[in-house]
Amino acid sequence: MPFTPEQIARYSRHIKLKEVGEAGLEKLRKATVTVIGAGGLGSPILRYLVGSGIGHLRVYESDKVDISNLHRQTLYVTQDVGKPKAEIAKQRLLAVDPNCDVQIFNTHFIPRTALDCLKGSDFAFDASDNFATKFLVNDACIRLGIPFNISGVARFDGQSLTVLPGKTACYRCVFASPPPKASVPPTSTTGLLGTVPGILGSIQATEALKVILNVGNALAGEMLVVDALNMIFTKIKVQRMPDCPACGDHPKDLIETFNYDV
Numbered sequence: 001m002p003f004t005p006e007q008i009a010r011y012s013r014h015i016k017l018k019e020v021g022e023a024g025l026e027k028l029r030k031a032t033v034t035v036i037g038a039g040g041l042g043s044p045i046l047r048y049l050v051g052s053g054i055g056h057l058r059v060y061e062s063d064k065v066d067i068s069n070l071h072r073q074t075l076y077v078t079q080d081v082g083k084p085k086a087e088i089a090k091q092r093l094l095a096v097d098p099n100c101d102v103q104i105f106n107t108h109f110i111p112r113t114a115l116d117c118l119k120g121s122d123f124a125f126d127a128s129d130n131f132a133t134k135f136l137v138n139d140a141c142i143r144l145g146i147p148f149n150i151s152g153v154a155r156f157d158g159q160s161l162t163v164l165p166g167k168t169a170c171y172r173c174v175f176a177s178p179p180p181k182a183s184v185p186p187t188s189t190t191g192l193l194g195t196v197p198g199i200l201g202s203i204q205a206t207e208a209l210k211v212i213l214n215v216g217n218a219l220a221g222e223m224l225v226v227d228a229l230n231m232i233f234t235k236i237k238v239q240r241m242p243d244c245p246a247c248g249d250h251p252k253d254l255i256e257t258f259n260y261d262v
Helices: 005-010 021-030 042-052 085-096 114-118 131-144 195-213
Strands: 032-036 056-060 101-105 123-126 148-154 157-163 222-227 232-237
Touching (some): 021 195, 085 101, 123 131, 157 195
Parallel strands (some): 056 101, 123 148
Antiparallel strands (some): 157 222, 222 232
16 A cells, blocks of 8 residues: 555655665554553653554553653653553554554553464564563563564663574573562662663664664674663673573473463
C-alpha cells in the first residue's frame, strides 16, 4: 500500500536517509514491536518508535502513574497520577500517530503467558525495573527466536545489551541468574537521575530500528555501559557461553522450570 502525502511529510527525515528511504519505512510500518514496561525506559522507547513509523506496538504495563514517576517517565503528566499507565500511554502514542496500531495489556508479564505475549514480534524490549522480568524476557525471546534488547538503570548509570538469538550472547551469558532481591536496593532507595532512563531508552529504540532496517551494528555481543555522571560510554565484549541454559548448545526448558519469582 503506497504512502499517503501526509505520511511522506511525516517521515520525510527518514526517507531522506539512503539507509532508510521508502523501502525501509515500509519495513517499519509492517513491524511489530513488544515493550515490557512503559516507565522510565519504556517512555522514550515508545515515543521514538511511534514517531519513527513502527506500525504495530504492544505494551505490557500493569502499574498506575505515581507522582514520583514524573521526573523520568516522559509519557505522563501531573493530571495522570492514579491512572493506569497503559491506557495513558496509548492515548499519548496515538496523539503522535493515530495510524499506529497500539495494543495495551494492563497486566503483569508472567511465565505462564510470556510466550503468547511475545509471539509474532519482530523485536522486543525489556523496559522493566526488576531482574526477574529481564530474565523472563531473555528466555522467552530466545525460545521464540525474537531479537531483543535488555537495559537497566540505577543512580547515574545504565547498561544495554541487544541479543540476536542463535548468533550472539544472551543476558544469561553475562548474568547467570537474578541476584537475591535484598542485594539490589530499588531506585526508590538509591535514587536515579531522571535523564538516565531517557538516554538508555533512546539507545534501546535505536537498536530496534537498526535491527528491523538491517543497518549498522547493533549492541549484539557487546554490552554498553553508560556512566552519565562522567559521560563515559564503554563497550564490553560478551561471549556466548556454550553451557548457557538459555542460548547454549543444550538449552533447558527454563520458562517451565526456572523460579522467576515475578
